[in-house]
Every structure is written in structure tokens, then in C-alpha cells.
Amino acid sequence: MSAHPIISLQNTTKTYGGIAALADASFDLHPGEIHALVGENGAGKSTLCKLIAGVIAPSEGAVRVDGEIVAFSAPKDASQRGISMVYQETSLVPQLTVAQNLVLGRENRFNSVRKVRNAARQILQRLNFKVDPTQLAGSLSAAKRQMVEIARAVLNEARVIIFDEPTAALTPEETSHLFDLMKSLQRAGVAMIFISHALEEALNHADRITVLRNGRIIVTGPAADFDRSRLIRHMIGEELQEKTDATTHARASRSALPVLRVENVRMGSMVNNMSFSIFPGEITGIAGLIGSGRSEIAKVIVGHTKRNFGGGRIWLEGREVRYSTPAEAIADGIAYISEDRKLDGFFDTMSVMDNIGLGWLAKFGRRSLLAPFGRMRQAAQSWEDRLKVRRIGVNQPVLRLSGGNQQKVVIAKSLVQQPRLVIFDEPTRGVDVGAIAEIKQIVRDIADSGAGVVLISSYLPEVLDLSDRILVAKSGTIAAEFSRAEATAERILQAAIH
Ligand SMILES: Nc1ncnc2c1ncn2[C@@H]1O[C@H](COP(=O)(O)OP(=O)(O)OP(=O)(O)O)[C@@H](O)[C@H]1O
Ligand SMILES: [Mg+2]
Numbered sequence: 397m398s399a400h401p402i403i404s405l406q407n408t409t410k411t412y413g414g415i416a417a418l419a420d421a422s423f424d425l426h427p428g429e430i431h432a433l434v435g436e437n438g439a440g441k442s443t444l445c446k447l448i449a450g451v452i453a454p455s456e457g458a459v460r461v462d463g464e465i466v467a468f469s470a471p472k473d474a475s476q477r478g479i480s481m482v483y484q485e486t487s488l489v490p491q492l493t494v495a496q497n498l499v500l501g502r503e504n505r506f507n508s509v510r511k512v513r514n515a516a517r518q519i520l521q522r523l524n525f526k527v528d529p530t531q532l533a534g535s536l537s538a539a540k541r542q543m544v545e546i547a548r549a550v551l552n553e554a555r556v557i558i559f560d561e562p563t564a565a566l567t568p569e570e571t572s573h574l575f576d577l578m579k580s581l582q583r584a585g586v587a588m589i590f591i592s593h594a595l596e597e598a599l600n601h602a603d604r605i606t607v608l609r610n611g612r613i614i615v616t617g618p619a620a621d622f623d624r625s626r627l628i629r630h631m632i633g634e635e636l637q638e639k640t641d642a643t644t645h646a647r648a649s650r651s652a653l654p655v656l657r658v659e660n661v662r663m664g665s666m667v668n669n670m671s672f673s674i675f676p677g678e679i680t681g682i683a684g685l686i687g688s689g690r691s692e693i694a695k696v697i698v699g700h701t702k703r704n705f706g707g708g709r710i711w712l713e714g715r716e717v718r719y720s721t722p723a724e725a726i727a728d729g730i731a732y733i734s735e736d737r738k739l740d741g742f743f744d745t746m747s748v749m750d751n752i753g754l755g756w757l758a759k760f761g762r763r764s765l766l767a768p769f770g771r772m773r774q775a776a777q778s779w780e781d782r783l784k785v786r787r788i789g790v791n792q793p794v795l796r797l798s799g800g801n802q803q804k805v806v807i808a809k810s811l812v813q814q815p816r817l818v819i820f821d822e823p824t825r826g827v828d829v830g831a832i833a834e835i836k837q838i839v840r841d842i843a844d845s846g847a848g849v850v851l852i853s854s855y856l857p858e859v860l861d862l863s864d865r866i867l868v869a870k871s872g873t874i875a876a877e878f879s880r881a882e883a884t885a886e887r888i889l890q891a892a893i894h
Contacts, residue, residue, distance in 0.1 A: 400462070402427045402555065406458060408447065441560075442798060447459055451471055491534060495512050542566070682869055683866055731811065759814070783804040820852065
């Protein structure tokens with residue numbers, strides 16, 4: 397490892413309203429190293445990265461590049477020094493095409509639309525990203541938006557690339573492809589920082605790991621010096637009892653009447669004749685590859701997607717329903733926690749309390765003239781506590797929460813409605829290990845209380861750990877069904893692929 401760090405922070409602090417998001421941080425990044433940042437939601441990981449990428453400026457202390465103090469006032473200043481960041485919340489301009497986004501800020505290097513498009517096509521091909529350069533960025537899936545951001549950094553010939561939770565929205569195959577790509581960038585001398593809540597990714601793919609807790613850097617060292625439990629101990633300052641397979645008691649025997657019945661539902665090219673039932677008191681996992689229709693069927697059920705409905709019938713507790721807006725599904729007791737939480741999950745300028753409270757009002761306040769604010773606050777507070785939403789100040793807008801804490805708000809906002817059917821799409825994406833354990837327990841508690849639970853997840857260990865029964869979606873239909881006892885990762889993958 398070279399003696400001279402490419403990036404270095406010395407006793408650097410970032411405060412918001414007098415409270416430190418990052419305190420007294422000293423951090424080095426060496427040329428050609430892959431450096432992982434881990435820590436709980438709100439620990440300061442994104443803040444550290446944004447300081448280096450010129451998104452925010454330090455309140456105290458400095459950022460050095462090649463030993464020289466820099467005062468970036470915008471990301472483009474950092475970009476000129478070869479530092480690019482791939483953000484947790486996407487930074488693409490939705491109204492522009494992929495190609496336009498790729499060259500944004502450097503359009504003058506290309507003198508025709510065609511040249512821009514060709515350059516875009518070339519870089520996407522080189523990276524093996526299947527993204528159409530002419531598509532609007534706003535219409536891309538989370539994974540593809542991220543690919544475009546990575547391509548932009550590579551096109552920019554960055555010497556330092558910072559990835560904020562790059563794998564959170566990726567499938568296992570896309571994830572392994574990303575790490576291969578990072579290795580090849582590393583061979584070309586690029587230094588990289590990546591943030592991940594999947595501790596194995598840090599242990600397996602980083603050269604060094606830095607652990608943050610409560611805005612402080614707790615330890616930095618070679619990845620080989622850590623293991624999972626040691627990382628967790630540094631992250632939370634104590635041992636965490638990680639429960640797996642906690643479904644110790646058999647759930648109430650299946651009632652005859654399903655809470656939800658879906659029959660021959662079709663939607664566009666994504667949902668191609670799906671039929672299944674969801675039973676109360678049971679967790680039904682839906683596994684399947686991206687594009688298998690597993691998320692799309694959820695969107696059809698809750699009235700989120702109406703276009704291209706191709707027929708089929710849906711019953712809620714024996715009564716036929718067809719929702720044309722999610723609000724109708726909510727009023728009927730169906731909660732849908734979408735995978736794209738940041739796009740449709742909350743009002744970002746409102747506080748945590750108001751957001752959860754609005755969820756409560758949408759369900760319980762509809763018929764009363766005077767909103768029962770006392771009960772609303774109480775309900776909101778109890779969910780905020782339960783999910784341990786970490787915020788600075790009472791009125792901090794949700795927009796200013798860390799990524800994982802924003803997701804907890806979206807989950808709380810749905811569950812405060814005491815739904816009888818909950819559809820979770822990737823519920824633990826972006827949340828830290830402690831919150832994952834808590835969310836898993838909440839999923840079990842909801843089923844134990846008699847509600848039906850649908851769990852859509854690309855993370856097989858999570859589906860296997862939680863589900864009483866697993867459906868496998870493939871090409872828009874249910875290709876297989878396994879009981880808890882029958883289900884193994886291998887069988888599910890076989891059914892999902894072949
Ligand atoms: N613009 C802001 N205004 C006020 N507070 C902020 C702002 N940005 C971040 N914070 C606060 O700083 C703290 C650290 O946030 P940061 O985003 O760095 O956490 P993180 O480690 O990336 O967490 P996560 O894993 O949830 O993404 C949080 O408590 C957050 O609410
Ligand atoms: Mg973050």
C-alpha cells in the first residue's frame with residue numbers, strides 16, 4: 397500500500413444545527429484500495445462520503461486530496477479532482493435520457509446527439525450493463541439507475557469512486573458482477589469506498605474496513621482482522637443476539653378462508669396468469685428473479701398499477717375487489733410496503749411523527765370530523781420507538797434522516813394502520829443489522845396476531861428464515877410452491893430459473 401493517501405480527513409466534523417452527524421473523524425483512503433464503511437443507520441457513513449465528494453463542506457477540520465487541503469463547494473469540484481460518488485438516493489435527472497445523464501456537465505465534449513448516444517452505448521456495453529441509452533432515467537428500475545451512475549463515474553475517469561449502498565437494490569447476480577467490476581477498476585488503480593449493511597460484502601470484498609458508531613470512527617483495519625461478530629460488536633458497542641429460525645412454535649392451523657385470493661391475474665407482459673391464496677396468521681414468501689412478476693403482482697393487487705390490466709379476479713376475505721388507487725386498498729386493511737420506498741413512501745418535508753400520524757389518519761381518521769390527535773400521536777410514537785427511528789431533533793424532516801431511518805418511517809407508517817394483510821417488498825433493504833432483527837420480529841408478530849403476510853424478497857436466507865410457505869414466481873406465473881419443511885435455497889433457485 398502506498399505511503400501517501402489519495403484522500404485524507406483529519407479531525408473532521410460535520411454538524412447540523414449544532415449536532416454532529418460526524419465528529420472528529422480521521423480517515424485515509426489509499427490509491428487502489430477497496431475500503432468498506434459499516435455502521436448502524438444514522439452512524440454517519442453517508443455524511444463521511446458526502447464530505448469527500450464535495451456534496452457538503454466540513455464544519456471543522458479539512459479534507460485533503462493528494463495531501464493538499466481542498467474546499468469543494470459542489471460535487472463538480474470533487475469530480476474535477478477525479479472523485480465521483482454513486483449516491484444512496486439517486487442523483488439522475490429523471491426527465492433526461494440515460495445518455496444525457498451520462499454526459500451531464502460535460503456535454504461540450506460531444507457535438508451531436510448521436511455521438512453522445514454512441515459514447516453511452518459503448519461505456520454501458522463495456523461494463524456489461526443492459527441499459528438502453530435512449531430511455532428516460534425516470535423510467536428505470538433502481539438497479540438500472542445505479543448502473544447509469546456507475547457508468548457515469550467510470551466515464552468520468554474517476555480515481556476515487558464512492559458507492560453508497562451499491563448492492564441494496566441489486567440481485568445476487570448483479571451484486572457479484574458489481575464486485576467483479578470493482579476488482580477490475582482496482583487493478584486500474586482506482587480507489588473505492590463502499591457502504592454496505594451486508595457485512596459479508598465488507599468482509600469478502602474490501603481490503604480495509606472502517607466501522608462508525610454515533611458519528612464517530614470506532615476502528616479501521618484490514619478486512620482479514622474482522623469477522624461478523626467483531627464488526628457487530630464495534631457497530632453497536634455490545635453483543636447482538638442474532639436469531640435465526642426463530643419460528644419456534646407452529647402457527648395457528650390454517651383457516652379455511654384465505655385473506656386474499658388471486659386468480660388468473662394478468663398485467664401487461666409482466667404478470668402472466670398468476671393464481672395463489674394468502675392465509676391469515678401465515679407468512680407467505682414470494683421468491684423469484686427480478687422481472688419474474690413478483691413485485692408487479694403486488695402492485696396490481698393494491699391498485700398501484702392499473703394500466704395494462706389484462707383480466708383475472710381478486711378476493712379479499714371472500715369479497716371480490718378491484719382497487720383503482722392504493723388509498724382504497726388501505727381503507728380495506730391492506731398495507732403495501734413498496735420496494736421503491738423513497739419514491740412513494742413518505743412526505744419528505746414533514747417530520748417523522750407527522751408521517752406516521754398521517755398513515756394512522758388515513759385509516760382511522762376518515763370518518764371523524766375532528767381528528768383524534770392524541771391517539772394519533774400515541775400510535776405514531778409507539779411505532780417510532782419500536783423501530784428505533786434515529787433522528788436529530790423532533791421536527792427534523794424525513795428528508796434529512798439517514799437512508800435506513802427513512803425506510804423505517806415508511807414501514808411504521810403502514811403498520812400503524814393495523815392492516816389485516818401486509819405485503820412487504822424487500823422490507824430489510826438498507827436497514828442495519830439491529831433493525832433487520834427487529835423488522836423480522838415485527839413480521840412474525842403481525843402473522844401471530846392473525847393478519848396475512850406476504851414477503852417478497854430477493855434475499856433467499858430471509859425468505860427461508862421467515863416464511864411458512866414459499867411461492868416461486870417465474871415469467872409472470874407461480875412456478876412452484878414449497879412448504880417450510882420442503883424449502884431449500886437450491887430448490888427455490890431451480891424453480892426460479894428453469
Ligand atoms: N442535511 C441534514 N440535516 C440534518 N441532519 C442530517 C442531514 N443529513 C444527515 N443528517 C443526520 O446525520 C446523521 C448521520 O446520517 P448519515 O446519512 O450519515 O447516516 P448513515 O450512516 O449513512 O445511515 P444509513 O445506514 O441509514 O444510510 C443522521 O442522524 C441524520 O439524520
Ligand atoms: Mg446512508
